[in-house]
Amino acid sequence: MRALWRVVAIIVAAAVGAVLLPIAINFATDQPLPLWLEPYQSWSWPAVAVLGSLAVILGFTAARGPATRPAVTGKVRPGARERALENVHEQVARQLTIKLGDIARADIRAERRPDAVSPVLSAQVRRLNAPEGATSTTVRHAFEDSGCSLLLLGQPGAGKTTQLLELAADLLGEARDCAGPVPVLIDLGGWGRDRPLLPFLKRERTVDSLREWLLGRAQESYGVGTRIGRTWLDKGELALLLDGLDEVADEVRPELVGLLNELSDAHGDLVLVVASRIAEYERCPPLQLAAASAILPLGREQVSAYLAGAGSEFADLGRALDADESLWEVVDSPFWLHVLASVARAPGVGGLAETAQPSERRRRILDAYVAQALRRPRPELGCYAPEQVLRWLGQFARSARHLGWTTVISPQVMPSVFKGTVPAGFIAALLPTLGVALPVASVLQAGAMLATRFGALSTVALAPLPATVAAILVAKWAVGGHIRWPFDRRSWIVGTLAALPLAAAGYALQTMMADPPLFPDSPNFSLALLIGFTSAFLPMVTLGAVGALINFWTADSTDEEIRIGLSMSFLGAGAVGVVCLPLAVFGVLPWTGPFLAGFAGVWIGTALAGGVGILSGNGVIGAWLPVAVLIAARLLPVRANRFCRFAAATGLLIPAGYTRTAYRFPHMIFVDYFADHG
Template sequence: MKKQRARAALAATGALAAVILGVTTNAVSEKLPSELTENSPLVWVLFAAAATACLGIAIWQFGAPLDDGPTGYKASARRIHRQLMIQRQRIIWIDGALAHSLETISKIELGIENKPDAVQRPWTFVLREGGSFPQKIDVQKSISEIFDQTGGSLLILGHPGSGKTTLLLELTKELLDRAESDSELPIPVVFNLSTWGRSQKAFEQWLEDELLRRYTVPRKVAREWLSNDLILPLLDGLDEVRIDRRAQCVSVINRFTDSRGLSQIAVCSRLVDYDEIGSRLKLNSAVAILPIPPDRIGAYLESAGDQLEALRGAVEEDHQLRELLTTPLMLVVATLAYQHGSTAALRTRMAGGDRRTHLIESYIQRALDRPSSYGEYASKDVLRWLGVLAHQMLKHDQTVYHVEWMQPTWLTGKPLRALANWTFPVLLASAVFLITGYTIDYVNELGAQLFKKSNEVAIGGISSGWLTGLAIGLLVLIFGLDHQIRPAETIAWSTQALRANARRQLRSGLITGTIIASAVGAIMQVWGLPTLIFFFVMFELICVTFYLFVGGVSPALRDLHTIPNEGIRRSLRNALLVGLPGGVLVGIVTGYAFGSVMTLQFGLIDGAVAGGSVFLLTALHAGGRAWFHHMALRLALRLSDQIPLRWVRFLQYATGNYLLQRIGGGYIFVHRVFLEYFAQMHSSADTGTPAPEGREKAIDGSGQ
C-alpha cells in the first residue's frame, strides 16, 4: 500500500512540477496563450494553487511513517558496524589506554581476593564440580576466567592506583578476541559511569546515548544492539559519579540487570567509595585487588639495579613510604620520579610533609625537566593549563578529552561566552550584508543606465539592494548561531532522514524562499509580470530543494579519530565539499537566467551573489558553523589565558612528557590520580572557580 501511495505521489508531483515548469518557461519568453494572458489574475491564482498542491503532496509523502521492513538494516551493514565497533574498542582501550597505562608498565601480577559481601546476589552463586560440594571462585586464575566463573556478572574493587581499570581492560581484551572470532557473542564496550550522573536517564537510554556520543554509533544501530543484547557493558568509574547520585546509579544498574536476566556485565569502582554508598549491586560476585606485599616491592626495586638504589634505601627506612608503594601506580611513579637520585637527597626531600603529594609533585617535576620536540613552556604555565584541562574534564564528565568536544561552557562569565557565541555570526552576517547590498545596488544602477529601466525599489528609504543584503545577512546570522558546537564530521544522505525531517525542512525552505524570492521580485518587477513570476518560482524552488537536500543528511558510523581535533577539520572539509557544488550549481542557473534576460555582465554578478549566498548557507549548515564557533571559542580561551594559542601542540608536549596519554584523537591523564591532583590545584589557585561538587577528592597521605 505504501509503495503504491509513493508511486502515485511521485507521479502527481512530477506532473504538477511539469505544469509549473512549462508555465514559467513560457512566461519568461512571453509566449503564453492569449486565453491565459486575458485572464491573468485567474491564471496566477490557479498556478499558485497547483504549486501549493505539489508541495502539499510532497509533505504528505515525505512525512509518512517510515517502514524499515521486517529485516531492519541489511546483514552486510550489521557486519560492518560490528567490525568497526570491535576495532574501535581495541584501538581506544587496548592499543591506547591499556598498552600505555602506568600500571601496565610495572608488570607486577596483581593479587585478588573474593568479596562476596560486596554484592547483593540474586542467588547464592556457587561453582559445582561433578555435582559435589560448592567451591569459591579461584582467584588465582586470569580475570577473564574469573568472569566466566561468575557467569559474566562481576564487580571489581580496589584502592586508587591499584589497577582496577587495568584489570577491566585486560578483561575487555579477552572478550574482544572472543567476539571477533564468534559473531554470536556480544560486543564488549567500555562505558564511564560519570556521564550518567549528569543525565540521570534510564540506564538503557543512557547506554544508547553514549554509543552515539562517544563511539558515533547511529542511534538506530545502537537501539537494535541494546534491544537484542548484542552489547556487553563494561562499566568503569562508579566512584566518579557525583556523591549524591551514586546510590541512585546503583539502583538503575540493578533495574537494568533485573530486566536483562542472564545478560553479562562488569562494574569497576574504588573500594572505599563503593562501601560508602550503602546499597549493593545485584551481581553474581565481586573481587578486590590486594596491596602489593613488601617482599615483592623489594624484589621489583632490586631488579632495577643501581638506578633505584636511593629509593630502595628510603623504602627500607621509611614505613610510610613503603605503605604508599603498595599500589602499582605509586610504585611506578616512584621509580620514574627518583631514578638516579641520591639517598641523602631523597631522605631530605621526604622529611616531613605529605609523602603522597610529594611523590606526585616529584614525578611532575621530573616530567617537566624532560626535553621536548614540541617546544619549551614555563612550568607555571604548564601547571596552570593542565589544571584548567583537568577541571573542565571533571566538570563535563569526560574521561577522554577531545579538542573538538570543547563547548562555550569552558568560559567563565557571560561576556566571554557572548564573545564566543556571537562574534563570528555577527561579523560574517555584516560582511554579507555589506557586500550583497552594495553589489545589488551597483547592478541596479548599471541596469538603469543600460536599459533605461530603473530597478530601484525603496521601502522606508532603504533601497532594494540593501534590503536584499539585509535579508541574506539575517539568514547567515540565523544559520551561524548555535549555543553548542556540533561538529559535522560525516555527511551521509539517506531517504530515511529526509522522511523524518521533511515537514520541518519544507517549512523552512518555503519561508526562506519567500523572503529571498520577494526581494528578487521587487527588483525584477520592472521587467514585467511574467519575468517576475519566473524568478519568484525559481528562487522558491531553489530554496525548497536546498532545504530538502540538507534534511536528508544523517549520521553514520565514521572512522575512528586518529588525529587531534580531527572532528573540526572534517567539519571544515565537509562544509566545503557540500557548499561548493550547491553554490556553483545555483550560481550557474541564476547567472544564466539573469543573463538571458539582461546581459552577460548582469548574469555573472547576480550568479556570483546567488551562488555565494547558497554556498555560505550550505557550508554553515554542513560544518562551517562548528568550525567558526570552535575557532572563536579557542580565541576567547586564549584571551582569558586558559589555554595557549597552539593548544594541540601543547597537548602533544604534555603527552611526550608523560603527563597526558593520547588515545586515538583524544587525551587522558596518565592516571585519574593526576587528573584529580591538577583539578584540585586549579580550584585552590582560582578561588572564583570552585571544584565540581563531590567529584574532586583530597590528595592525602593515606595511599587509599
C-alpha cells in the same frame, strides 16, 4: 509520576478542548460573549491558535502510552562483527601500551567481597562449591566464577582500568575463537553531567536513556552503530565493561546504580563488569550483580618479586626502597610503583621518612614526577614556565573533574565545556552588588512605567513580579554559599546605584519595542506585556551569563531560596509603596487602573523574558564568556592546541585517540593532583 502526569494531561486537554477552545472560536467568529471579554477582541485568533495547539499536544500526550524502546528490525550486515572486533582490538591495544597503564605488570590479586553486592538469587544459578570468605584470586578467575557479572573495587591507582583492559583483551580472543560477546570498555564518568539551560527542561533518566547513552559511547569509541549495538545487546552479543562509577557525580551516582540494576535485570544474559573506587561505592546502594571482588594492595613480597624480575629498568627504585623504608608504604599499587620508579633518583623524593602523612609523601612524589616531566619536551614545541604549565593544567583538570572524565577539551574546539569552572573567587566581589542591582532594576523600571497608566495600588502589586523571578535566582547564590544573606549596607548602596543604568537600559529597550504596539485593540495589555518583558530581560540575561561562570542551577527551588526571594520581593513592594502611595494621596497618581490587563501582561511578559533572557545569557553569551574570563585571568592558554602538544611531549597528557587534538590525563589521580595544586 508518569501516571499522575497522564491524568493531569487528560483533565487539562478535556478542559481546553471542550470549554476554552469553543469559547475562543465563538469569540473569533463574532458570536455573542460576556461583556467583560469584549475588550480582548484582538486576542481571539491568537487564542484559537494557542489553545488549539495546546489541546492537540495535551491530547497526544494523554493518549499515548508510556515510552517503549523501539523494536529492532533488519539484519546486521556481514562483516560488521569482524570490523567491530578489530576496532576494539586497536583501542584496547593502544591503551595497554600507554606507559602508565602497562609498564607495571605486577601480580595483581583480588579478594571476594560478597557483601558489596545484592544479587537477585532468583535470576541466577549459583555455584554450590564456591569458596566462602575473602579468598584471594585473580580478577580473571573472579570474573569467571561470577558468571560474567562482577563488581570490581579498588583503591585509587590499584589498577582497575588496566584489569578491565586485560579482561577485554581476553574476551576479544574468545569472541574470535568461539563467537563470544564483543567487549566494549566504556567510561561512566560523563554520565549525568549534562544540564539543561533551564532547570525545568530536565528530562527524566530511565533505563532506556541509559542504554542509549552507553550505545552512543560505544559508537564514539569503537564505531559500533547504535542500531547494531542495540541488536547485539538484545541478543547477548555485547559485553559491557564499565569503568569509573566513582567518577559519576555524587548526587546522581545512586540513580545510576538503580538504572544499572534495571539494565542487568532487563538483559538476563548480559556480560557486565563495573569498576569503582571503594570509598565512593560505599556511599551508594549496592549493585545487583552476581559477585564482587576488591583488588588487594601490593605487598612487600609482590613488589620485591616484581623488581627482581624487571631487571635493570627498576634498579633505581630498588635502591631507593632499601635506603628509605617509608617508601614501602607508598608502593602499594601499580600506579605508584611506576611513578616512584620514574623519580627514584629525584632529589625531591629523598627524606620522605620525615613526612608522617602518606598523602604528603605521595604529593611530593608527584611533585618530583611533574618537575622531571617538564624537562622532556623538545624546544620546537614551545617554552613555558613551570608555574604557567601547572596553572593551565590545573584549569584543564578542574574542567575534566567537573565533567567526570580525564579527557582534555581544547577551548578552541568546544568552549562550552568550561561552563561553571571559573573559580568563584574571581567574581565573588561582584555577586553581592549584582544580587541587589538585578531585582532593584526590575522594580525601578516596572514601577516607573506602571504608575501613570495602572495606578498606585496596581503598581505596588505588579511592579515586584518581574523582580521575584530574579530574586529567587539570586537566592540560589545565597543558598549555594556564593553570597551572604542578608546583604550588608555597602552591598545595598552600591547595588542600588548599579541598578540605575540597568533600569535605564531596560527603559531604552522598552522604547525601541513600543512602536508599533503588539495589540493595538488592547493598549493596556500591550503596555503591561512590554513592561514585564523589558524590566526582566536584562536581569535574566545577566543571571544566565553568571550561571555560565559559576554553576548555581538546581532542578528545583528549595524552601530557603523561595523564602529569600520573596523577602526581597516584599522589600521591593514596600519601596514602591513608599513612593507611589503618597503621590496618590496628593493626586499626582490615580489610585487604581486596569488591574486584570496589567496583571496578565506583566506576568506573561516576565515569563517570556525569563526564558529568552536565560537562554540568551547562558546559551549564547555563556558559550564563550567563561573561556574569555579564564584566558584573561591567565588560567587558560590562548593557543590551547599548541600547549596540549607540549604537555603530551612531557607525558603529562597522552593522546586520547579520537582526533588529532584530543588528549587526556594519564590517570584520574593526575586530574585530582592538578585540580588541587595547579
